[in-house]
Amino acid sequence: MKKTTSICVITLIILILFPDTSYSIQAHGGSEGIVVHQLGHIFFLFSLLALGYWLKSKWALKGKSKLYLRLSCLFLVLWNFDVIFMHFLDEQTEIINVLRSGFEISIISTINSNSLEYLYYFGKMDHILCVPALFFLYKGLKSIETEKEVK
Amino acid sequence: MTFSYLPLFIIDIFGSVLMIILSFACLLKSIRLRKNDPENVLISFLVWICSGLLLFAVSRSCGHIVKQLLLIYGYHHIWEDIRPFSGSVNTFAFILVASITIFFRQIWKIHIQVLNDRKKLVDAHKELVFLNENLEKRVRERTLKLEKEASQRAELEKHMVQAEKLSAIGELSSGVAHEINNPLGIILGYCQLLLRHEKDTQKIDDLKIIEKHVKSCKAIVQDLLNFSRSSKPLKKLYSINSIIEEITNYVKTHSSFEKIEIIKYFSNDIPEICIDSEKIKQVFFNLIMNANHAMNQNGKIIIKTTCENENIRIDIEDTGEGIKKENISRIFDPFFTTKPTGKGTGLGLSVSYGIIKNHGGDIKVSSSLKKGSVFSIYLPFDNSCIINEV
Numbered sequence: 001m002k003k004t005t006s007i008c009v010i011t012l013i014i015l016i017l018f019p020d021t022s023y024s025i026q027a028h029g030g031s032e033g034i035v036v037h038q039l040g041h042i043f044f045l046f047s048l049l050a051l052g053y054w055l056k057s058k059w060a061l062k063g064k065s066k067l068y069l070r071l072s073c074l075f076l077v078l079w080n081f082d083v084i085f086m087h088f089l090d091e092q093t094e095i096i097n098v099l100r101s102g103f104e105i106s107i108i109s110t111i112n113s114n115s116l117e118y119l120y121y122f123g124k125m126d127h128i129l130c131v132p133a134l135f136f137l138y139k140g141l142k143s144i145e146t147e148k149e150v151k
Numbered sequence: 152m153t154f155s156y157l158p159l160f161i162i163d164i165f166g167s168v169l170m171i172i173l174s175f176a177c178l179l180k181s182i183r184l185r186k187n188d189p190e191n192v193l194i195s196f197l198v199w200i201c202s203g204l205l206l207f208a209v210s211r212s213c214g215h216i217v218k219q220l221l222l223i224y225g226y227h228h229i230w231e232d233i234r235p236f237s238g239s240v241n242t243f244a245f246i247l248v249a250s251i252t253i254f255f256r257q258i259w260k261i262h263i264q265v266l267n268d269r270k271k272l273v274d275a276h277k278e279l280v281f282l283n284e285n286l287e288k289r290v291r292e293r294t295l296k297l298e299k300e301a302s303q304r305a306e307l308e309k310h311m312v313q314a315e316k317l318s319a320i321g322e323l324s325s326g327v328a329h330e331i332n333n334p335l336g337i338i339l340g341y342c343q344l345l346l347r348h349e350k351d352t353q354k355i356d357d358l359k360i361i362e363k364h365v366k367s368c369k370a371i372v373q374d375l376l377n378f379s380r381s382s383k384p385l386k387k388l389y390s391i392n393s394i395i396e397e398i399t400n401y402v403k404t405h406s407s408f409e410k411i412e413i414i415k416y417f418s419n420d421i422p423e424i425c426i427d428s429e430k431i432k433q434v435f436f437n438l439i440m441n442a443n444h445a446m447n448q449n450g451k452i453i454i455k456t457t458c459e460n461e462n463i464r465i466d467i468e469d470t471g472e473g474i475k476k477e478n479i480s481r482i483f484d485p486f487f488t489t490k491p492t493g494k495g496t497g498l499g500l501s502v503s504y505g506i507i508k509n510h511g512g513d514i515k516v517s518s519s520l521k522k523g524s525v526f527s528i529y530l531p532f533d534n535s536c537i538i539n540e541v
Contacts, residue, residue, distance in 0.1 A: 043246060121159075138180060
């Protein structure tokens with residue numbers, strides 16, 4: 001017991017007298033944020049695909065409620081594909097440059113691809129996908145309520 | 152290529168507002184569903200999903216609206232400061248929704264397992280309740296059966312005791328009666344012989360007293376012999392109603408029935424049955440005479456015949472003094488009598504009981520003091536004599 005205490009005290013004294021960088025906590029800078037965000041989207045996409053599959057076969061939903069919930073899943077999956085692609089493009093400054101001035105937006109493809117420019121412009125309208133997803137979720141919940149009232 | 156930013160702006164702003172409105176509506180709807188069905192795991196899951204989507208929609212939409220406004224008014228640097236927070240909350244929100252979705256599958260599996268187990272428990276409970284109820288029912292049935300058996304056994308024991316008594320008394324009385332009958336016959340013969348030649352009035356009166364008492368002794372001895380020689384009944388088809396009619400017509404001629412009214416209620420659907428008419432007549436005669444004595448030769452005798460459960464029931468009711476409670480159980484015992492000495496041998500009811508039992512029937516009595524008694528005779532629908540003849 002006394003031996004252990006002596007070793008601890010000596011180690012502490014050495015650490016105090018000769019300090020240096022520990023590197024015990026990793027820093028999270030650079031592109032880590034976008035990587036986490038993209039991984040989050042992939043995880044979300046995978047969970048929605050799984051939910052759509054389970055809804056098809058096993059869960060205790062029938063009729064319109066099931067259809068609406070599956071449509072909601074489908075639109076959220078499409079939205080995830082869209083945003084994953086758009087986040088990817090946003091990071092690719094060597095192939096696409098965006099400049100906004102007032103109510104005009106310049107999308108310039110460095111590889112001279114007009115289709116990529118159009119794709120970027122329309123891809124930014126992601127609400128066209130996520131708003132219907134929530135709308136169908138609401139319709140699904142309403143159908144569950146109606147089916148329960150009928151029961 | 153240069154595009155108009157207006158469509159993007161409009162879709163972004165309106166889309167963001169719609170996202171907030173729809174996610175709120177979804178959460179409220181799911182909460183309402185859960186209120187109506189709080190045990191539904193699927194609806195609980197939808198509440199969690201809607202909560203996650205609301206967090207995501209609000210953070211993302213607010214971020215987009217703020218972004219558009221800041222960029223329009225040239226506050227680009229402020230947006231750059233807010234952007235990491237808005238993005239982080241977005242990331243956190245949809246990872247939360249995805250996690251709920253993924254892990255819900257396991258919860259669903261457990262839920263299904265719990266439901267299955269609950270169903271099994273409910274089934275087992277129902278089975279146990281059924282068994283329990285059935286057990287109670289079976290125990291109740293068995294108890295009733297045992298009670299019935301015990302009562303039948305007690306009845307049988309009572310009958311056996313009665314039969315043993317009758318048998319013992321029968322044997323004894325048979326021997327005694329046989330030995331006394333002959334000397335009595337001789338005494339009576341000599342007494343009547345002496346009476347024929349005697350002239351002295353005093354001696355004639357004495358001899359008549361002797362003759363009277365010897366006759367009384369002979370009657371008792373005859374009763375004893377009748378009681379002990381209970382031969383097998385000679386059964387033939389007879390109508391009970393006509394036998395009663397015959398007996399009542401006979402007793403009405405007796406002087407002691409002058410003040411007695413005999414009322415008869417005969418059922419028309421009484422079938423003819425196999426009986427020994429002489430013995431049954433003796434039974435009715437005994438009962439009617441007993442009724443007469445009980446009423447001190449003044450009152451009503453009501454005779455009723457009915458069909459009851461494969462039996463003919465004959466009720467002989469009187470309006471006499473009734474039988475005391477302590478005597479009820481003894482009235483069929485041989486030599487038991489409440490009449491004064493010399494008025495009865497106590498064998499009438501005992502003999503009647505034996506006759507009815509020999510016919511496979513039963514005889515019961517109910518009585519109220521000062522109101523009267525009812526003797527109920529049950530004779531089975533017996534047609535064995537016809538079959539024997541064939």
